[in-house]
Amino acid sequence: xxxxxxxxxxxxxxxxxxxxxxxxxxxxxxxxxxxxxxxxxxxxxxxxxxxxxxxxxxxxxxxxxxxxxxxxxxxxxxxxxxxxxxxxxxxxxxxxxxxxxxxxxxxxxxxxxxxxxxxxxxxxxxxxxxxxxxxxxxxxxxxxxxxxxxx
Numbered sequence: 001x002x003x004x005x006x007x008x009x010x011x012x013x014x015x016x017x018x019x020x021x022x023x024x025x026x027x028x029x030x031x032x033x034x035x036x037x038x039x040x041x042x043x044x045x046x047x048x049x050x051x052x053x054x055x056x057x058x059x060x061x062x063x064x065x066x067x068x069x070x071x072x073x074x075x076x077x078x079x080x081x082x083x084x085x086x087x088x089x090x091x092x093x094x095x096x097x098x099x100x101x102x103x104x105x106x107x108x109x110x111x112x113x114x115x116x117x118x119x120x121x122x123x124x125x126x127x128x129x130x131x132x133x134x135x136x137x138x139x140x141x142x143x144x145x146x147x148x149x150x151x
Contacts, residue, residue, distance in 0.1 A: 002031030011061040043110035052087040052105035064122040083109030
């Protein structure tokens with residue numbers, strides 16, 4: 001199971017300077033933070049998506065990413081009854097969404113960042129071209145479920 005790198009730990013320790021009570025739970029499979037909680041920024045004016053992305057860019061070492069604008073695509077922003085915002089990003093790889101992998105930045109009503117949740121896979125290394133031809137993939141998928149009919 002991967003452990004956080006020294007750089008990831010250093011970035012988190014810098015966040016703890018803002019809030020000594022900040023907490024992180026590292027994902028045991030990926031080594032990325034699954035959850036970060038604390039007062040991670042003060043109140044800010046402006047667009048929540050821009051504020052969230054700037055925070056991700058400023059702390060990109062926490063997730064071991066090089067180009068946040070390419071590796072995350074804004075998916076949605078939800079404002080709850082209290083005015084808190086939850087800005088959701090889809091993980092991307094070579095312009096394609098990575099299934100089930102995302103990052104959510106939680107903000108208070110004044111756009112102060114108070115947490116992040118993620119299911120993120122850092123350092124993805126995937127082949128550039130498919131290893132299985134489309135017909136073989138279709139055949140395997142259809143054979144996996146007897147109820148499917150070859151179309």
